[in-house]
Amino acid sequence: MTEKTTDPIVIVGSGHAGVAVAAGLRTGGWDGRIVLIDAQHGMPYERPPLSKELLTPGSGDKTALLRKEDYYQARGMERITGHTVESIDPAARAVVLAGGSRLPFHRLVLAIGSRARELPVPGAQLDGVLALRTYQDGLAIQRALVPGAKVVIIGAGFIGMEVAAAAVKNGCSVTVLEFQDRVMKRVTSAPVSAFFEGLHRDRGVNLEFGAAVTELQGEGRVERVVTSDGRHFEADVVVAGIGVLPNQELAEAAGAACRDGVLVDEHCRTNIPGIYAAGDVTRFTSPFSGASQRLESIQNANAQAEALVSDILGSQPRTAEVPWFWTVQHGVRLQTAGVMHPDDEVIVRGDPDTGKFSVVYLREGRLAAVDTVGGLADFRPAKKLIPAGRLLDPALVADPAVKLEDTATGEHSRSDARQTAAALA
Amino acid sequence: MSTNTLTVVDREGQQHAVQWEPEQSLMEALRDHDLPVLASCGGTASCATCHVFLDGDIVTSLGERNEDEAELLVDAEGFREDCSRLSCQVAFEDRLDGMTVTLAPEE
Numbered sequence: 001m002t003e004k005t006t007d008p009i010v011i012v013g014s015g016h017a018g019v020a021v022a023a024g025l026r027t028g029g030w031d032g033r034i035v036l037i038d039a040q041h042g043m044p045y046e047r048p049p050l051s052k053e054l055l056t057p058g059s060g061d062k063t064a065l066l067r068k069e070d071y072y073q074a075r076g077m078e079r080i081t082g083h084t085v086e087s088i089d090p091a092a093r094a095v096v097l098a099g100g101s102r103l104p105f106h107r108l109v110l111a112i113g114s115r116a117r118e119l120p121v122p123g124a125q126l127d128g129v130l131a132l133r134t135y136q137d138g139l140a141i142q143r144a145l146v147p148g149a150k151v152v153i154i155g156a157g158f159i160g161m162e163v164a165a166a167a168v169k170n171g172c173s174v175t176v177l178e179f180q181d182r183v184m185k186r187v188t189s190a191p192v193s194a195f196f197e198g199l200h201r202d203r204g205v206n207l208e209f210g211a212a213v214t215e216l217q218g219e220g221r222v223e224r225v226v227t228s229d230g231r232h233f234e235a236d237v238v239v240a241g242i243g244v245l246p247n248q249e250l251a252e253a254a255g256a257a258c259r260d261g262v263l264v265d266e267h268c269r270t271n272i273p274g275i276y277a278a279g280d281v282t283r284f285t286s287p288f289s290g291a292s293q294r295l296e297s298i299q300n301a302n303a304q305a306e307a308l309v310s311d312i313l314g315s316q317p318r319t320a321e322v323p324w325f326w327t328v329q330h331g332v333r334l335q336t337a338g339v340m341h342p343d344d345e346v347i348v349r350g351d352p353d354t355g356k357f358s359v360v361y362l363r364e365g366r367l368a369a370v371d372t373v374g375g376l377a378d379f380r381p382a383k384k385l386i387p388a389g390r391l392l393d394p395a396l397v398a399d400p401a402v403k404l405e406d407t408a409t410g411e412h413s414r415s416d417a418r419q420t421a422a423a424l425a
Numbered sequence: 426m427s428t429n430t431l432t433v434v435d436r437e438g439q440q441h442a443v444q445w446e447p448e449q450s451l452m453e454a455l456r457d458h459d460l461p462v463l464a465s466c467g468g469t470a471s472c473a474t475c476h477v478f479l480d481g482d483i484v485t486s487l488g489e490r491n492e493d494e495a496e497l498l499v500d501a502e503g504f505r506e507d508c509s510r511l512s513c514q515v516a517f518e519d520r521l522d523g524m525t526v527t528l529a530p531e532e
Contacts, residue, residue, distance in 0.1 A: 027459045048469070064468070068446070068457045075459075302465050326471050333493070335471060376496040380473065 005106040008033030008078070009312065010095055012085050012250070013111035014044040016298050017279030019066045020305030021109050026075050028313045034077045035103065037095075040134060041082045043069055048298065050138035051159055052328055055145060055166035063135055088254035090272050107274050107312055110251050110262060111305075114244035114280040114296065119154065123216030129238045132159055144237040147171030152225045152235040154213055156183040158327040160241035161196065165329040168203050175233050176200070177211040177225065187325070189344075191359055192334065192371050195352045199330050208233075244296060246281045259283060261294045267317070268308035276311070278304035286339070287320045288387060289368070293339065299324050322386045324379075337382040338369030349378065350400040357400070365391045370404070381405040429522040433460060436528050443526075445517060451477070451526065452513035460528065468513035473497040475512040476504075476529035483524055484508050487515060503530045 009025060011018045014036050022034050038044065046064040054063050072079055080097070087096045094104045116131035118124055130141055141163065145151065151167045153160045156178035167174045176183075182193035183200075197207055212228040216238060225233045248258040256270045257263045261283025268276045268284075279301040283294045303321050310317040326335040332355065340361040350357035356374035360367065360382075366389050370382035381404040385392070388408075396407040429445040433455065445454040452475040455462045463474035470493040479487075484507060490498065494511050498504050509529065515521075 023459060027461070048466075068449070068453070071457055299465050302463060324472075326466070326469070328469075333471075376471075376493050377499075380497065380500040 005032060007093070007104045007106040008035045009107045009109065010035045010037065010103060010105040011109040011111055012037050012095070013113055013279070013281075014038035014040075014079070014081075015111060015113050015279060015301065016047065016066065017113075017301035017305050018109070018111035019044050020302050021111060021278060021309060022072075022075075022077050023067070024305055024309035025312065026077070028309050028315060030313060032106065034075075035105075036072065036077055036079045037083060037085060037097075038079065038081045039084045040136075042135070043067075045135055050135060051132055051162040052166070054135075054138045055142055055163065055170070057170050059142070061139060061142075063138070085250060088250060088275070090254050090275065093274060105274075107276065109308065110256075110270070110275065110277040110281060111279045111301075112247040112250065112281050114246045116240065117243045117245055119213065119216070119240050119242065121213055121215050123218065123222065124240075126216055126218050126222040127220060128218070128222040128236065129216060129240065131240050132163065133244075141237075141239060145170040145172055148173070149236045150234050151175070151237050151239065152177060152233050153239045153241060154225070155241035155243070156180070156207070157186065157241055157243065158184065158325075160239070161200065161329050162327060163239050163241065164200060164205050165203070168200075168205055169330075173206075174204070175206040175208060177208050177213055177227065177233065179210065179212050181209045183207065184327075187336070187340070188334070188371055189340065189346045189359055189361070191346065191348050191352060191357075192373060195357075195373060196329060196332075196334070199332060203330055244280065246283070246294065248281060251275075251277065251281075264304075266307065266320070267311035268304050269311065276308045278308055286323075288322065289339065289341075291339075295323050295339075297323060297325050320387075322383045324383065332374050333372075333376075335372050335376060335379055336369060337372075337379055338367070338386045340369040340371075344368050345394070347394055347397045349398065349404075358404075360392075360397050360404075362392060362394065362397070365394075367392055378404045427519075429517070429519070429524075431521075431523070432525045433458070434525065434527040435460060436530060445521075447517050449517055450513050451515035451517075452511070455512055455526070455528075461531075462512065462528065464513065466513075470494045470497065470511055470514055473501045473511060474532075476501050477510060477512045478503075478505060478508045478527040478529055479510055479515075480524065481507040483521070484510060490514070501529065502532050 044066045084098045085095045094102045149172045151172045151174045153176045215226040246261045251262045252258045262277040264282045324337045344361035347360045358378040359371040361369040367385045372379045390408040392407045393409045396402045431443045433441045433443045443458045466472040
């Protein structure tokens with residue numbers, strides 16, 4: 001750092017991205033002030049366990065923290081908790097906190113995440129209608145999952161299906177209502193959906209597809225869910241997992257370019273000098289496919305944190321990491337490298353009936369993504385093969401006895417892959 | 426249970442004294458000390474970014490790696506059958522006080 005400043009680097013948000021930025025700045029040698037602002041009280045915590053460990057029977061109310069309690073103070077990081085930022089004054093390089101106090105910044109990092117999309121139907125405000133984003137949300141769901149409770153989950157994405165798995169394990173009667181014709185349709189292919197549907201049904205989860213929710217009914221508290229075909233589903237509790245909206249309003253009001261997410265470049269810079277964004281709130285161009293994307297994942301939060309720390313400190317950025325995701329349902333893990341597209345060629349490796357298989361997604365003959373189910377053997381090879389952009393032999397890919405890394409045949413050609421992605425976008 | 430003290434050798438060969446608190450996995454102790462273990466997955470044996478080398482006798486005494494850990498480690502940079510572990514899968518035990526932990530090479 002050549003610049004001398006007494007103003008802090010201010011980080012709005014204390015989730016995975018915000019905390020990773022603070023940690024990265026210190027380890028990278030920034031010895032100036034760091035201020036972490038958190039709308040919530042308490043210590044910054046891990047998100048994945050909120051829909052998994054926190055909801056398992058007998059788990060209590062403890063959940064994993066991102067860093068131990070004394071971590072922040074020991075490194076001279078200032079934390080402001082239970083406060084939101086009202087506005088940003090880019091010209092004066094200051095943020096205004098709720099209550100009106102101003103805080104000048106040297107650099108500003110917006111790591112403000114996303115919020116659960118609300119059900120756009122009458123009755124969505126009734127008691128007993130829950131969503132899952134925060135630790136408090138997780139506790140509320142945990143308390144609602146009592147044996148015998150009738151739980152209706154709206155949306156069969158990762159969150160909905162993880163909550164469904166936890167709910168049956170807690171002895172609840174569980175129905176999942178999904179508008180699409182299969183689970184996790186947005187992120188995976190039919191063979192993977194079918195496998196997980198079987199897993200859930202075997203455990204007693206009732207899955208309803210093509211179910212468009214039109215109304216939630218009840219006297220003050222939710223009692224039933226009504227779908228467009230006139231069916232009624234009795235409910236003691238409803239959990240909505242129908243996607244998220246990026247918390248972009250603060251950035252937008254300050255003049256940051258937004259389009260379903262705060263737009264950032266590969267260094268996580270917004271269009272406003274000195275202001276960065278990272279994590280769920282951002283939208284950016286994939287260096288792998290050329291597609292515009294928002295990634296709601298730990299991996300992305302960490303990778304973007306690292307990229308912007310490098311930019312602030314003027315250090316050498318790391319090469320981009322292939323995006324990856326995971327979910328665990330009924331003790332079975334689905335772990336994905338890369339981002340599939342519905343038009344990709346789908347090749348199943350292995351037999352889903354064994355509970356352990358992979359699905360490979362080829363785009364113009366090149367590896368675009370891999371889903372691994374019940375095992376991780378193909379995961380790391382996939383993370384290396386995706387950026388390499390080499391042609392794979394589909395016949396070899398379909399043979400699980402052949403290692404994924406041994407299925408490559410052709411020449412590396414990134415530019416072709418990019419053109420294809422641009423055509424798909 | 427009291428805190429364990431570890432000697433951690435980073436990728437540059439520098440030694441660090443690291444406090445390991447009960448209820449923490451080994452990965453959490455390394456992470457809270459700002460050692461470069463990315464631990465992208467929060468300790469769920471998803472990513473192998475917390476790969477470390479431990480003394481062979483200790484690895485033997487810790488017992489079998491679970492399937493996910495084994496599959497991730499086999500392809501990991503610098504994998505050594507006798508001393509590689511994912512630190513997120515190593516639970517606190519008093520008897521591990523004073524052990525040496527070496528960070529495995531980065532991918």
